[in-house]
Amino acid sequence: MTPLLQATALRKLYPVKQGWSRAQLHAVDDVDLTLAPGECLGLVGESGCGKSTLARLIARLIAPSDGGIRFDGQEIAETDLRTFARSPERAQIQVVFQDPHESLNPGFTAMRIVSDHIRSLIPGLTPIQVTARAEAAFEDVGLPLSLARRYPHQLSGGQKARVGIARAIAVEPKLLILDEPTSALDVSVQAVILKLLGVLRAKRGISYIFVSHDLEVIRLICDRVAVMYLGKIVECAPTAQLFAHPAHPYTRALIAGSPDPARRGLKTERLQGSATSPINPDPNRCRFAGRCPLTAPECTAQMPQLRAVGPDQSAACHFAQSAPAKTES
Amino acid sequence: MTAPPLLTIDKLSLDFDTRSGTVKALEDIDLTLNKGEILGIVGESGSGKSVLSFAIMGLLDEAAKLRADKISFGGMALNAKSVAEMRGRELSMIFQSPRTALNPIRKVGKQIEDVLVRHAPLPRKAAKSAAIAALRQVRIPDPERRYNAYPFELSGGMCQRVMIAMALACDPTLLIADEPTTGLDVTTQAVVMDLIRDIAAERNMAVILITHDLALAGEYCDRVAVMHAGHIVEVAPAAQVAQNALRHPYARRLFAATPAASAELEDLAAIPGSLPDLRGTLPACRYMARCEIARPDCAQAPLPAHDISPSHLVRCRYCP
Amino acid sequence: MTDQTQSPQTALAPATPDRWAEFAHLLRGNKITFAAVLLLLLLVLLALIGPAIAPYGATTTDATASLEPPSAAHFFGTDALGRDVFSRVVIATRLDLAMAFGAVVLSFAVGLILGPIAGYFGGWADTVIGRFVDTLMAFPLFVLAMGIVAALGNSVGNIVLATAIINLPFYIRTARAEVNMRRDLTYVEAARMAGNSPWRILAVHIVPNILPAMVVQASLNLGWAILNAAGLSFIGLGVRPPTPEWGIMVSEGAGYIFSGEWWTFTFPGLALVLAVLCFNLLGDGLRDLLDPRSRT
Numbered sequence: 001m002t003p004l005l006q007a008t009a010l011r012k013l014y015p016v017k018q019g020w021s022r023a024q025l026h027a028v029d030d031v032d033l034t035l036a037p038g039e040c041l042g043l044v045g046e047s048g049c050g051k052s053t054l055a056r057l058i059a060r061l062i063a064p065s066d067g068g069i070r071f072d073g074q075e076i077a078e079t080d081l082r083t084f085a086r087s088p089e090r091a092q093i094q095v096v097f098q099d100p101h102e103s104l105n106p107g108f109t110a111m112r113i114v115s116d117h118i119r120s121l122i123p124g125l126t127p128i129q130v131t132a133r134a135e136a137a138f139e140d141v142g143l144p145l146s147l148a149r150r151y152p153h154q155l156s157g158g159q160k161a162r163v164g165i166a167r168a169i170a171v172e173p174k175l176l177i178l179d180e181p182t183s184a185l186d187v188s189v190q191a192v193i194l195k196l197l198g199v200l201r202a203k204r205g206i207s208y209i210f211v212s213h214d215l216e217v218i219r220l221i222c223d224r225v226a227v228m229y230l231g232k233i234v235e236c237a238p239t240a241q242l243f244a245h246p247a248h249p250y251t252r253a254l255i256a257g258s259p260d261p262a263r264r265g266l267k268t269e270r271l272q273g274s275a276t277s278p279i280n281p282d283p284n285r286c287r288f289a290g291r292c293p294l295t296a297p298e299c300t301a302q303m304p305q306l307r308a309v310g311p312d313q314s315a316a317c318h319f320a321q322s323a324p325a326k327t328e329s
Numbered sequence: 330m331t332a333p334p335l336l337t338i339d340k341l342s343l344d345f346d347t348r349s350g351t352v353k354a355l356e357d358i359d360l361t362l363n364k365g366e367i368l369g370i371v372g373e374s375g376s377g378k379s380v381l382s383f384a385i386m387g388l389l390d391e392a393a394k395l396r397a398d399k400i401s402f403g404g405m406a407l408n409a410k411s412v413a414e415m416r417g418r419e420l421s422m423i424f425q426s427p428r429t430a431l432n433p434i435r436k437v438g439k440q441i442e443d444v445l446v447r448h449a450p451l452p453r454k455a456a457k458s459a460a461i462a463a464l465r466q467v468r469i470p471d472p473e474r475r476y477n478a479y480p481f482e483l484s485g486g487m488c489q490r491v492m493i494a495m496a497l498a499c500d501p502t503l504l505i506a507d508e509p510t511t512g513l514d515v516t517t518q519a520v521v522m523d524l525i526r527d528i529a530a531e532r533n534m535a536v537i538l539i540t541h542d543l544a545l546a547g548e549y550c551d552r553v554a555v556m557h558a559g560h561i562v563e564v565a566p567a568a569q570v571a572q573n574a575l576r577h578p579y580a581r582r583l584f585a586a587t588p589a590a591s592a593e594l595e596d597l598a599a600i601p602g603s604l605p606d607l608r609g610t611l612p613a614c615r616y617m618a619r620c621e622i623a624r625p626d627c628a629q630a631p632l633p634a635h636d637i638s639p640s641h642l643v644r645c646r647y648c649p
Numbered sequence: 650m651t652d653q654t655q656s657p658q659t660a661l662a663p664a665t666p667d668r669w670a671e672f673a674h675l676l677r678g679n680k681i682t683f684a685a686v687l688l689l690l691l692l693v694l695l696a697l698i699g700p701a702i703a704p705y706g707a708t709t710t711d712a713t714a715s716l717e718p719p720s721a722a723h724f725f726g727t728d729a730l731g732r733d734v735f736s737r738v739v740i741a742t743r744l745d746l747a748m749a750f751g752a753v754v755l756s757f758a759v760g761l762i763l764g765p766i767a768g769y770f771g772g773w774a775d776t777v778i779g780r781f782v783d784t785l786m787a788f789p790l791f792v793l794a795m796g797i798v799a800a801l802g803n804s805v806g807n808i809v810l811a812t813a814i815i816n817l818p819f820y821i822r823t824a825r826a827e828v829n830m831r832r833d834l835t836y837v838e839a840a841r842m843a844g845n846s847p848w849r850i851l852a853v854h855i856v857p858n859i860l861p862a863m864v865v866q867a868s869l870n871l872g873w874a875i876l877n878a879a880g881l882s883f884i885g886l887g888v889r890p891p892t893p894e895w896g897i898m899v900s901e902g903a904g905y906i907f908s909g910e911w912w913t914f915t916f917p918g919l920a921l922v923l924a925v926l927c928f929n930l931l932g933d934g935l936r937d938l939l940d941p942r943s944r945t
Contacts, residue, residue, distance in 0.1 A: 046514035061838060085844040095842060103835035107857045116853075120843035156603065167839065186373040187541065188600035191586035198594045213514065216544075216588035220597060257515040259522075260589055261547025261571035270523060271516040273470070274484045348674070 002073065004207050005035040005058065005175060010067035010077075012053050016279055023280045027053040029231035031067075032306070035175070040201060040208040042222030042239070044215055044254065048275065050231040052179055055211045059095045059177045060084050072174065091121040094168035098180040100160035104152040110163045111148040114138070114170050121171045137170035138162075140203070141196060158189035162196070169200060177209045182217065194221055215258050219243055224312075227251045230278050230287040233306060237313035247315035249292050269293065286317070294319050333404065335502060335535050336362040336385070341397040343377075343384055343559075350608035354380050354393075355559045359634065364502065365533040367526065369546030369567065371583070372556035375604045378539045381556070382505045385537070386422055387412030403502065418448070421501035425508040427488040431480040437491045438464065438476030444498040463494040468524055486517035493524065500532070507539045522549050544589040547571055552640065555580040558604050558615040565641045576637060576648045579616045614645065622647050682934030688927040695742040703736035707893040716910045726912035728901065734912060737893040738920050744888065745895050745924065748805060749874040752812035753867050759813070760820020761863060765851050767821065768828030778825075782818045790815040794877060798886045808887045812877045816870055823866045827859035869932035872925035879921055895921045 012028040028050045035041050043051040056062045058069060060081060069077040076089060084090060097103035104113055114134040118125065125133070138148055141162040152160055161181060168176055178197070182190040198221060201208060212218050218225055219239055226236040227250065235248040246252045253271040273291050281287060289299040298318050306316040343355035355377050362368050372378040383389050385400075387409055400407040403419060412420070424430050432440055441460040445451060451459060457476070464472035467490040480488055489509060496504055506525060510518035526549050529536045540546050546553045547570030554564045555577065563577040573590070575581050584590050585598035602619035605611060612628035614620070620627070624647060634642045677683070700707070711731035719726045725734035767778040785793070797811035828851070831837060840854045879896030881887035888894045890901065895917040902914025 046516060059842070061842060085842060090842070090844055095839070097835035097839065099835065103839060105836045105840070105854055105858070107854075117839070117843050120840075120845055187543070187583065187588075188373060188586045190588075191597045192599040194588075194594060195597060195599060214588065215515065220588050220591060220594045253516055257519040258589060259515075259518070259542060259545035259548045261544055261567070263548055264568060264571060267523075268519070270520050272520065274486065274517070 003034040003070075004037045004039075004072060005033070006070040007031060007033040007058060008068045008070075010054070010057055010069065011065050012050075012057055012062065013065045018279060025279050026231045026281055027278065028057060028064075029281075031231075031233055033058075033226065033233070035207055035209065037174070038201075038205050038207055039224065040210055040222045042218035042225040043209060043211045043228060044213065044218050044225060045228035046213060046254075046275070048230075048278070049228040050278075051211050051213075051228045054228070055095075055177050055179050055209055058175075058209060059093055060090075061095065091171040092173050093175045093177065094171060094173035096164050096168045096176060096178045096181045099184050100157060100164050100181075101152065101184075103164050104160055106152055109149050109151055110138075110143070110155065110166075113152075113163060114148075114167045117167045118170050133170055134166070137166040140169060140200060141166045156189075157185050158192055161185060161189070161193050165193075165196070165200070169204065169206070172204075173206060175207045175209065177211070179211045180213065181210075183212065183214070190217070197221060215254055227254065230275050230281065232287055232316060234288065234317070235313075235315040236306070237310075237315075241310065241313050245310070245313075247309045247313060247320040248288075248317045249294050249319075250288050251315075288317075332364065334361040335364045335366075335403060336360070337399060337401045338385070339397060339399040341381075341384065341395070341400065343380060343389070343396075344394045345392050346394065347392070347608075352607045353559060353611065354607060355384065358561055360554065360561065360564075362503070362535050362537065364535055365529065366552065367529055367536040367538060367550045369538045369540060369550035369553040370556060370561075371540055371543050371546045371553055373541060373583070373604075375558070376556040377559040378541075378556050379507055382422070382507055382537060382539050385412075386416060386420060386505060417444075418499050419502045420505070421496035421499060421503070422505040422507065423489070423492045423496050423509050425511040427492040427509075428480055428485060430492060431488060433480050436477050436479060437483065437488075438478075441491065441495055441498060444495045448499040463498055464491070466497070466528070467491070467494045468520075469494075484517070485513050486521055489513065489521050490524065493521075493528070497528065497532075497534075501534060503535045503537065504529070505537045505539070508541070509538070510545070511541075518545075525549070543570060543584055543587050555583065558611075559607060560615055560644060562616065562645065563641075563643045565637075565643075569641065576641075576643045577616075577645050578620050578622055578648060679934060679937065681930055682937070685927050685930035685934060688923060689931060692742060692746060692924060692927065695739055696746045697743075699739045699742050703733075703739045705733035705736040707737050707740040708732065708891045709736075716905070716913070718910075719912055725916040726910070728898075728913050729905075732891075734898070734916050737898060738895070738916050741893040741895050741898065741917070742920070744805070744892065745875055745879060745921075748809050748812065748878040749871050751809040752816060752874045752878065753871050755809065755813035756816040756820050756870075757863065757867050760817055760824050761856065764821040764824020765828045765856055765859070768825035769832055769847065769851055769855065775825075778821065782821050785814070785818050791877065791880060794881060795884070795886055798881055803886060803889060805888060808878050808881055811881070812874050815877065816874060819866060819870060820863065823862055824859060827862050828855055831855050831858065865932055865936045868928055868935050870928075872928035872932075875921065875924050875928070 010028060010031045014025040014027055016023050016025050031054060043055060045051045057064050060076065063081055064077055067077065068075055071089065071093065074089065076084060079087065108116065111134060114137055115130045118130050118133050135145060138145055143159060143162045143166060147155060147159060155163065182193050185193060194217065200206065210218065210222055222239050224236065224238050225242045226233045227248065228234065229250050235242065235246065235251045242251065243255065246255055256268050257271065271291060276287065276290065284301060284303055286299040286304050289295050292299065296318070304316045304318045306314050309315045309320045338358055338360040341355060341358040345352040345354050358381060370378045370381060384395055389395065402415065405411060431437065438457070438460045441463050442456045445459050446456050461472045461476055464475055469475050469487060469490055483491065509525065510521050513521060522545065525536060528534065538546060538550055547567050550567045552564060553567045553570055554561050555575070556562065557579045563575055563580045565575055569575055570584065573584060575584055582598055582600045585596070586600055588597065591597045600619065605615050605618060613630040613632040614627040617623045617627045627646065632644055634644050635646065636642050709732060711727070713731065714727050715729050715731040717723055717727045723733050723735060725738060727733055763778050767775040794811040794815045797814060798807050801807040801810070837850060837854055840850050878887060879894065882894050882896030883900040888897060890897055898917035899914045902917065905913050
């Protein structure tokens with residue numbers, strides 16, 4: 001099957017000043033990614049690992065420094081952002097933003113937020129068609145039309161999240177990029193929104209790229225997971241495989257770090273320290289070296305490349321196969 | 330277990346007068362906490378968990394009307410005056426967003442020293458070595474060098490460890506940790522929580538952990554109190570969380586809504602309805618309107634705490 | 650799919666925003682703002698119908714009744730030319746308010762164009778506009794206003810212009826900061842994603858949301874604008890006598906401070922104080938109304 005999305009050697013560098021000299025912050029560094037139609041891919045990692053930057057690159061909200069993005073058979077990374085925003089492909093890739101409050105115009109009603117988006121992205125619709133589409137989107141996200149006349153500050157967190165999702169799906173995208181869509185919500189509301197996203201995917205056949213720092217959320221909603229560390233994908237595997245047999249030591253640390261009442265009283269080996277700087281990293285050194293319990297001489301001499309370690313599973317670690325593949329649970 | 334509890338709260342209620350009516354923020358809170366025990370107070374936003382911790386610490390503003398049959402701490406009645414004296418001595422508190430709680434233009438070592446010196450007069454030199462020892466105790470690597478760091482030079486997890494070091498400086502018998510790991514990465518959260526648990530054990534220090542994360546409370550606490558709309562609906566040994574043995578309908582739902590507790594997306598449970606408006610008259614059981622096993626008499630007071638075992642109390646007449 | 654089943658009483662806010670009801674509620678809770686609103690209504694009323702209710706003409710002299718103290722015939726007494734101070738104070742309201750409003754409207758409008766451009770586009774636009782503001786601010790503002798009027802000539806129009814120019818930096822700065830704060834919010838990003846042009850994003854998605862902050866700024870500024878216009882007249886650089894204007898009246902009355910005819914300068918001075926106070930209090934009240942963060 002031809003992939004819906006294929007990113008190759010995607011890179012985003014930000015110039016920074018370090019003392020007197022210029023340096024570059026490697027936010028996303030040489031990332032390859034594929035997404036099948038209808039698939040849900042999770043991007044997970046700690047803050048600052050580049051998962052949001054990667055999502056925004058794919059969403060064409062920011063321009064990559066280097067690399068290509070093929071979407072639906074078309075190269076889209078070369079078009080500049082302003083031109084892309086007015087192209088028909090724009091409606092195909094939509095984003096649901098993190099903070100449901102900040103992502104809605106406080107001066108617009110929910111209805112206007114959604115219909116303004118439709119009008120801008122799908123030219124040539126009559127006002128009646130726009131309203132019909134917006135109403136259909138509200139229905140799909142389970143938001144009663146009586147609430148569509150309200151302003152964001154009159155809606156609850158969960159309702160605002162629904163408006164954000166309605167805006168994105170109203171233009172019938174093929175790919176929905178969800179940037180931590182539930183991290184600002186209470187667990188009970190998060191549960192509602194996650195289930196809604198599951199239903200929408202089944203109903204509309206949309207592909208998802210789901211960015212989250214919460215491995216447990218990723219586990220529930222994604223088919224495949226890419227784990228990022230300091231701008232690199234360090235492991236990519238089908239969800240079940242990743243949780244049952246994590247190949248990269250960082251993935252293991254993430255899984256072990258998620259709170260689990262079943263682990264009460266157990267002393268678990270923890271990842272100490274924090275990530276090294278993403279500014280001008282040593283290209284010949286594993287980004288995780290130093291923090292990694294497995295650090296060996298070759299880790300600081302050669303950057304491990306992402307390689308297959310099992311069916312559909314790849315990891316960027318010299319010891320990916322030799323490391324014991326076990327989980328704590 | 331005949332030692333008297335460290336903290337006893339009997340029938341604590343708290344009202345806030347606002348221009349749109351009186352908000353019944355807390356009602357009939359009963360709570361005990363033993364020495365060295367870690368108690369998790371779990372609830373969603375609006376459940377009153379933070380307000381409860383503020384009430385214990387005596388950090389409420391004037392609009393708050395606090396009533397209680399009894400609040401005693403270490404055998405002494407807690408009131409506005411005694412709590413102010415104990416705060417920063419026997420009682421200590423850490424908050425979320427540690428970076429904003431630290432003075433941005435003072436070295437972290439100096440900030441720890443300030444607390445140490447205020448607690449017990451020390452010569453400057455001894456204070457410095459005590460501050461470095463405090464940094465070492467919260468497992469900050471290379472404490473001599475970190476002593477000279479400013480908050481912006483430290484990561485969020487590191488700042489929270491500095492806050493913990495400051496809270497521990499006065500050797501408290503009770504530490505209230507209000508969402509101490511919100512905003513931290515999972516790996517950092519695990520390190521900080523391990524630290525709190527280990528220090529509590531070493532010093533026989535009681536901890537009240539305020540959190541929205543039932544899984545976190547289940548992993549690190551001895552007992553868990555689940556709050557909903559200003560009520561404690563269930564207090565249970567934390568081991569019951571992992572066994573999915575909570576009884577109250579809300580607590581069960583909350584557990585089922587936690588991603589960590591679900592195997593599949595289908596298992597994830599939504600909680601119907603939303604929090605009731607805490608103004609005006611409320612039924613005795615504030616979960617009633619959302620509850621699947623509610624009966625008409627759930628609206629009638631009194632709503633007795635129904636004990637499954639001496640350490641497991643549920644405020645529900647009809648839960649299994 | 651269940652959090653939609655809210656009972657009406659749990660809804661976070663009323664379905665239809667009733668700003669007026671809320672405003673009325675705030676006024677009841679805030680007596681000072683209420684007083685300011687009453688004062689504003691009085692001032693506006695005087696500005697509209699002042700000449701009709703004034704017992705005497707503004708420039709009607711009466712040589713037989715010069716420098717009379719307040720009495721039943723002349724509430725505020727009379728000045729050296731025997732003109733009724735009360736009538737002049739009342740009639741002057743229109744001119745003073747008009748000059749202040751004119752200046753504020755002018756700087757509000759220009760600030761609402763330049764500030765958002767600087768705040769949204771950044772780069773050289775920000776630099777140019779920023780330098781312009783810095784240049785204005787480098788002068789003592791009142792002296793700058795004096796210079797402008799002196800250069801352009803003594804007329805009501807030029808007073809308004811000068812007052813508008815020296816007020817401009819505050820509007821530009823407020824607008825710039827408010828736009829800058831919103832430029833990278835995700836709702837703006839969503840608008841950008843939808844292919845909106847920068848101008849449409851500014852006009853439709855950002856500027857309407859900064860209006861509350863700008864209106865507060867304008868209200869606080871009105872008092873200052875009145876003082877400024879009156880100040881220019883006071884030093885002889887504004888409206889010419891015999892036009893009734895509070896600044897001129899204070900200026901003319903100032904000559905009698907030591908001879909004891911206090912009413913000649915006290916009443917126009919009081920009018921100024923009340924007007925300035927009214928707008929400042931109103932600004933504070935508006936801030937409470939429009940900025941939910943400062944509400945309890």
